[in-house]
Amino acid sequence: MDKVKRADKIRKIHAGALLQNLILLIFSITCIFPAVWLFYSSMKSKAEFNANPIKLPAHLNFEHYIDVLTKSNIIQWMGNTIRNTVLSLLLVVIIGFIVGYFISRFRFRGRKLMYGYFMMGMLVPIHALMIPMYVLFTKTGMGDTWYTLIFPYTAFGIPIAVFLVESYVQNIPKELEEAAAIDGSSFGRTLFTIILPVCLPILVTVGIIQFFSTWNEFTFALILISKETLKTVPVGLTIFKGQYSTDYPQMMTAMLLAILPAMVIYFIFSKQIIKGMVAGAVKG
Incomplete structure (x- = not known):
């Protein structure tokens, strides 16, 4: 039984x-x-796609890739997107690490207010700031420049960076810093040679999150940039959609080229994203 x-x-x-x-x-x-x-x-002709969008192509056709790479400015758009992504990523990682560490380790007047201020940045919807941002950048003459998009990208990336770093640092034993101080290490040296390497997993996670959000960002790139030479990939892809008809295979080719770097980054660092998010979500 x-x-x-x-x-x-x-x-x-x-x-x-x-x-x-x-x-x-x-x-x-x-x-x-x-x-x-x-x-x-992306391998189909326009007529073949319109006949049956789901069916496999009869033969491989790379003409759309040649047309997109030679007849559009997608290489320049990618260069602009990479520049904005890398610079904003570096700023977010550096500022988020320093601010998150100070909020986690030190107790000072206004600490909770400062932390709450950064957390409020995670709750503000981007679309609520479209008009104020446009007016601000227009009035100050900061629009349509190579550094225009770096400011909003950095500002919106810092809150999540501060949140993750602050939570992660709380799990780091304070004895590390105390031992370094006894050995005569300065505060700056301790911060960047001892704490920074320990925080590397969460900083990689912050960098990956910032990379994806910046690479795919559309709203600010649309309203703050009008020069053709400064457009980013998401905005540039809109030119492949016509007013009365759209060449979908060509548009899908451009979309595939645009998302390829993001897909590669995700597959390489997918485990790191999960580990970092779990580590940053656990309070010590």
């Missing part, structure tokens, strides 16, 4: 595991298929 019950229990466990794996498999397919569909659709 005990063997029968044990066998039934094992069968239920296996059935539950099979069901869970099946659900995860379906979910994975729904995530992967759009990228696969984007790739093979």
